[in-house]
Amino acid sequence: MPAMEAEAIRAILADAFPDAAELSVEDRTGTGDHFQVTLASSAFDDLPLLDQHRRVNEALAVPLRDGSIHELRIKTKGTA
Amino acid sequence: MTELRQQIEDVIREEPVALFMKGTPEAIMCGNSYRALNALHAVGAPVTAVDILPDPRIRQELSAVSGWPTIPQVFVKGELIGGADITEELLESGDLERKLDEMLGADRERVVKTVALELA
Numbered sequence: 001m002p003a004m005e006a007e008a009i010r011a012i013l014a015d016a017f018p019d020a021a022e023l024s025v026e027d028r029t030g031t032g033d034h035f036q037v038t039l040a041s042s043a044f045d046d047l048p049l050l051d052q053h054r055r056v057n058e059a060l061a062v063p064l065r066d067g068s069i070h071e072l073r074i075k076t077k078g079t080a
Numbered sequence: 081m082t083e084l085r086q087q088i089e090d091v092i093r094e095e096p097v098a099l100f101m102k103g104t105p106e107a108i109m110c111g112n113s114y115r116a117l118n119a120l121h122a123v124g125a126p127v128t129a130v131d132i133l134p135d136p137r138i139r140q141e142l143s144a145v146s147g148w149p150t151i152p153q154v155f156v157k158g159e160l161i162g163g164a165d166i167t168e169e170l171l172e173s174g175d176l177e178r179k180l181d182e183m184l185g186a187d188r189e190r191v192v193k194t195v196a197l198e199l200a
Contacts, residue, residue, distance in 0.1 A: 050161070050162050053165070054147070057149050075165065
């Protein structure tokens with residue numbers, strides 16, 4: 001399965017969340033398949049945590065499905 | 081034999097707290113499953129664990145039912161709580177304990193069991 005650069009994931013998320021106030025993607029293991037995403041966006045204001053994570057999962061649906069992301073840790077928050 | 085999807089839906093609906101994980105509580109095969117289980121233990125949750133590893137169809141059907149792509153997945157009284165990150169965040173904020181107190185009562189039984197799905 002193809003490994004991914006953290007930057008490629010960051011680009012996908014920057015596209016999906018153009019108003020992100022904070023966005024970082026860390027390759028946790030240096031192996032291109034375990035990532036920590038940290039994302040703050042006004043899109044998350046008043047959105048339950050479960051739905052915030054859903055939005056991130058949806059944005060990354062393809063690499064999650066094809067296995068290029070083996071593990072995804074998500075930390076989200078609103079900006080309000 | 082009941083269809084796999086039906087078995088998964090039955091576990092989600094009938095068990096107070098369902099944890100779909102990699103491995104079993106006795107032999108955990110993934111750090112995130114461990115994190116979710118630990119968070120549930122920390123609030124004295126009863127846990128019904130389902131190992132998704134025996135067959136890839138389990139994960140496929142589970143994600144189709146829940147709309148959640150990754151493992152683990154935690155359900156309380158049929159409601160998806162989230163994966164390891166959310167479960168840990170809710171533990172830290174105190175919301176996990178509040179939710180369980182509210183939905184299962186403060187004197188809930190702390191039983192951990194494992195359900196094996198029947199595979200055709």
